[in-house]
Amino acid sequence: MTGLQGWLDQPGVTIVLIGALVGVAASLLGAFLVLRRESMLSDAISHSVLIGIVLAYLLTGALDSPLHVVGAALAGLLTVWLTDVLVRSRRVKSDAAIGLVFPALFAVAVLLINVYARDVHLDTDAVLLGEIGFAWLDVVRVGPLEVARSLLTMLVITLVNLAFVVFLYKELKLATFDAMLATALGFRPGLVGYALLALVSVTAVGAFDAVGAILFVAFVIVPPTAAYLVTDRLWRMLVLGCLVAVGSSVGGYALALAFDVSIGGAMASTTGVFLLVALIVGKHGIVARALRRRTPGPPPSILRERETGGAP
Amino acid sequence: MAGRALGMGGGMEPAVIGARQADGSNGSHEPAFALHVEDLTATYSGDAVLWDVDLNVPPGVLAAIVGPNGAGKSTLLKCVIGAMRPAAGHVYVFGHPYRRQRHRVAYVPQRTSVDWDFPTTALDVVTMGLYGRLGWFRVPRRRETDEALQALALVGMDAYAERQISQLSGGQQQRVFLARALVQDADLYLMDEPFAGVDATTERAIVDLLKDLRARGKTVVAVHHDLQTVATYFDWLALLNVRLIAQGPVTEVYTPEHLRAAYGPRVVLLGVGGHAPQP
Numbered sequence: 201m202t203g204l205q206g207w208l209d210q211p212g213v214t215i216v217l218i219g220a221l222v223g224v225a226a227s228l229l230g231a232f233l234v235l236r237r238e239s240m241l242s243d244a245i246s247h248s249v250l251i252g253i254v255l256a257y258l259l260t261g262a263l264d265s266p267l268h269v270v271g272a273a274l275a276g277l278l279t280v281w282l283t284d285v286l287v288r289s290r291r292v293k294s295d296a297a298i299g300l301v302f303p304a305l306f307a308v309a310v311l312l313i314n315v316y317a318r319d320v321h322l323d324t325d326a327v328l329l330g331e332i333g334f335a336w337l338d339v340v341r342v343g344p345l346e347v348a349r350s351l352l353t354m355l356v357i358t359l360v361n362l363a364f365v366v367f368l369y370k371e372l373k374l375a376t377f378d379a380m381l382a383t384a385l386g387f388r389p390g391l392v393g394y395a396l397l398a399l400v401s402v403t404a405v406g407a408f409d410a411v412g413a414i415l416f417v418a419f420v421i422v423p424p425t426a427a428y429l430v431t432d433r434l435w436r437m438l439v440l441g442c443l444v445a446v447g448s449s450v451g452g453y454a455l456a457l458a459f460d461v462s463i464g465g466a467m468a469s470t471t472g473v474f475l476l477v478a479l480i481v482g483k484h485g486i487v488a489r490a491l492r493r494r495t496p497g498p499p500p501s502i503l504r505e506r507e508t509g510g511a512p
Numbered sequence: 513m514a515g516r517a518l519g520m521g522g523g524m525e526p527a528v529i530g531a532r533q534a535d536g537s538n539g540s541h542e543p544a545f546a547l548h549v550e551d552l553t554a555t556y557s558g559d560a561v562l563w564d565v566d567l568n569v570p571p572g573v574l575a576a577i578v579g580p581n582g583a584g585k586s587t588l589l590k591c592v593i594g595a596m597r598p599a600a601g602h603v604y605v606f607g608h609p610y611r612r613q614r615h616r617v618a619y620v621p622q623r624t625s626v627d628w629d630f631p632t633t634a635l636d637v638v639t640m641g642l643y644g645r646l647g648w649f650r651v652p653r654r655r656e657t658d659e660a661l662q663a664l665a666l667v668g669m670d671a672y673a674e675r676q677i678s679q680l681s682g683g684q685q686q687r688v689f690l691a692r693a694l695v696q697d698a699d700l701y702l703m704d705e706p707f708a709g710v711d712a713t714t715e716r717a718i719v720d721l722l723k724d725l726r727a728r729g730k731t732v733v734a735v736h737h738d739l740q741t742v743a744t745y746f747d748w749l750a751l752l753n754v755r756l757i758a759q760g761p762v763t764e765v766y767t768p769e770h771l772r773a774a775y776g777p778r779v780v781l782l783g784v785g786g787h788a789p790q791p
Contacts, residue, residue: 235630290557370651374640377630381692384593384619385644386611432676434631 205345214336214348216453219467221354222407223419223445225361229400230420231438232365234428235376240295241397242420244283244302245276246404246413251309252276253405258316269402276401277394279305333463335410350410357406361399365438368392373434415464419445422471429475429482444474543607546571546700546731547592552601554587561587565601565756569733569748571699574726576736576745576762579752580775585735586622588752589702593619605700614644618698620689622705628678634688635673638663641692663695664688668717683714690721701725703734707741719745739779742766 207213226242233239252275256267279301286297335350342352365372374382375389382389400420407416427440452467459466479485542548549567553560562584569575577585590596592603594610605613618641638660639652646652652660664670667687672680680688686706693701706718722732722745736742742749742762749765751757751774758770771779 235627288557367649370643370646371648373632374643377632377637378621378626378640380590380593380595380621380625381619381640383595384614384617386614387643387648428631432631433633437631 208345208347208351211333211336212453212457214351215332215463216449218332218335218348218350218354218410219415219449219452219463220446221351221358222403222411222416223423223449223467223471224442225354225358225403226407226416226419227423227441227445228361228365228438229396229403231424231427231434231441232372232376232396233400233420234424235434236393239421239425240298241280241283242400242404243413243417244279244298245397245401246408246416246420248279248302248305248309249275249401249404249408251305251312252401253408254309254312254317258312269405272405272408273398273401275305276404277398280394280397331409332411332415332467350406353406354410357403361403364395364399368395369435372396411464411467415468418468418471419448422468422475423448426471426475426478426482429478429484431483444471448474541602541604541607542568544571545569545604546573546606547575547733548604548607549588549592550602550604552588552591552598552603554584554591554596554598554601556587560599560754562591562598563755565752567750567756567759569731569750571606571731572726572729573731573748574722574746575731575733575748575750576742577733577750577752578736578739578742578774579757583753583774585752586704589619589704589733589735592702593617613700615696616699618693618696618701620693620701620703620706623682623686623689623708625704628680628685630677632677633674634664634669634677634680634684635660637677637688638691638695641695644696659695660691663691666694667691667721681711683710686710686714687717690718694721699730701730701732701734703732705735705737707736707738707745739771 230239230242233242249272252271252273253268255275256271259271260267282301283294283297286292286300287294292300332350336348338349339346340349340352341347371382371387371392374385374387375392379389382392404413404416407419411419423441423444424437426444427437431437431440448467448470451473452470453463455461455470456463456466481487541550545568547567547569549565552562552565552567554562561582565584565588567588577588579585587596591598591601592605592610603610605617610617635657639656641663642652642656642659646656661670661673664673667690669684669687669691672684672688677685677688686709690703690706693703707715710718722734725732726747734746736746743766747762748760749762750759751765751770753774757774758765
């Protein structure tokens with residue numbers, strides 16, 4: 201135990217672990233958002249959860265009550281619902297609807313902070329960029345261990361998201377690929393979608409303290425997209441996305457130390473480096489596409505498929 | 513609604529009257545029909561896309577739903593499977609609400625309604641047909657994979673089982689969708705434009721498949737857009753243009769008057785003159 205505590209007492213370890221957990225939690229859900237073409241909802245949600253947090257604070261007077269999570273989840277779902285309402289008017293398209301809803305909710309939240317919570321640690325810089333560099337200062341006791349509060353929160357959220365994706369893998373896949381069949385078979389794709397976005401909201405709150413909205417959105421969208429450029433299987437996309445997220449956390453922290461720059465910014469940039477590599481050398485990347493164009497292979501032959509063991 | 517009366521096969525008239533009498537008398541509504549749609553009205557933001565549609569498809573037929581664009585054909589199927597809530601009316605599958613008959617119905621959406629770049633294989637897509645039988649949380653195992661492979665073999669696609677679905681041609685993708693319906697081993701197959709954008713080989717393969725289903729006593733209700741082939745591929749026809757124009761055996765419904773009633777006076781038909789070619 202003392203060995204583990206020794207590790208946790210190093211700020212660098214805590215920072216990298218928090219970054220990796222936010223990355224894994226976000227990219228697990230992000231994979232489905234990317235495939236549903238709803239990835240920008242994560243941007244909207246990451247901003248509009250602020251109103252949930254502010255309202256929870258005004259109700260309880262505390263910044264760390266469990267009501268936070270509920271308030272944020274509701275704010276996230278409110279964003280999604282309002283977007284849906286606008287889209288259903290058939291005059292506002294989904295990108296515009298997202299752009300209309302979250303700045304409104306975010307603006308109201310900022311005004312509420314200005315009027316009622318001026319003295320509170322809830323400034324807008326922290327919302328956007330987070331303070332991962334100081335996350336290790338705020339610790340809680342868990343049994344014999346002292347653990348950074350953000351680390352503990354993100355560990356719980358990551359486990360919940362992991363359980364969600366593992367136990368509802370089949371349902372998420374069907375609802376994402378073919379919502380119509382999902383409905384016909386009696387699965388509730390709408391319900392699955394709202395559950396997914398509720399978890400995105402909860403993850404956004406957890407990430408909000410530690411890494412801020414920008415790094416959160418980067419972690420939701422970039423690792424799954426990089427993975428999608430590399431693989432043709434959903435489960436591999438999920439695993440690779442997690443690996444990219446962990447790699448970005450480690451690499452980003454190293455980068456931040458080496459060049460003395462913002463840790464969150466360095467982590468977000470590192471996800472971009474992975475994306476760039478995938479975009480160039482991935483199975484669906486630039487090089488692969490150029491090669492395919494130059495040498496149009498023979499039309500797919502049934503015989504060739506059999507030889508390579510197409511069917512298990 | 514004179515058109516409907518015109519379109520009814522002589523023998524169907526008493527059955528419809530029977531349906532009215534059976535309404536509400538017990539839990540079962542006209543089990544004699546594979547698909548029984550009653551006074552169905554559906555709207556999109558206030559505009560009616562289906563108006564007071566009564567449809568009766570007897571079991572064991574290959575039924576086509578035909579009509580111009582925007583006639584509400586796909587909407588009708590969506591109302592059947594509960595993907596859209598009708599403004600009014602009821603749907604019964606073998607005499608019961610769809611919810612109680614899910615396991616007896618296979619639905620094939622329009623091929624273009626899904627994203628074929630989705631990271632998955634042909635085999636996996638076919639396995640999705642078995643998710644309903646598995647229910648929530650249970651995962652497909654060896655048995656499901658084997659069944660899905662057999663269904664792929666039925667449509668001549670077993671060699672492409674592990675192929676990523678975007679690498680399949682349009683016709684192959686449609687066959688994968690059909691295999692996904694076949695694996696459900698349903699009694700009623702609802703298909704939305706199964707012939708849309710497929711090659712001639714696939715078109716023939718689908719026709720053979722439909723005839724095989726009929727030979728096994730299954731019922732097929734397919735949205736179809738090609739007036740030239742409807743009389744050869746199908747034996748039952750419902751003409752729809754927001755309202756039901758006519759329904760019945762294709763030989764009786766496929767007439768110039770009915771088609772003009774559905775498509776307007778300018779519809780050009782080849783080989784239609786009072787009697788349609790036999791299926």
